[in-house]
Amino acid sequence: MKRTKADNTIDEIHEIRFEISDRFDGDVFAIAQDAARRQTASNRPLWHPKTTNKPIGIGARLPGRPSHTT
Numbered sequence: 410m411k412r413t414k415a416d417n418t419i420d421e422i423h424e425i426r427f428e429i430s431d432r433f434d435g436d437v438f439a440i441a442q443d444a445a446r447r448q449t450a451s452n453r454p455l456w457h458p459k460t461t462n463k464p465i466g467i468g469a470r471l472p473g474r475p476s477h478t479t
Contacts (some may be wrong), residue, residue, distance in 0.1 A: 433439040448455065 429440060433443070
């Protein structure tokens with residue numbers, strides 16, 4: 410089977426993930442702390458959505474969808 414550019418990109422992403430995981434001995438908390446530290450140090454703007462996702466709840470009627478009654 411011929412490998413595609415997408416296959417190579419995915420393999421590269423996996424390799425980088427393994428390198429990062431190895432650097433922090435698989436400690437996800439340490440990886441997240443390092444990412445937050447680097448983001449803060451970059452002084453790049455961080456996108457914040459205008460609204461937050463809120464759960465609709467069980468039995469809530471969705472706009473444009475018929476209500477189901479039993």
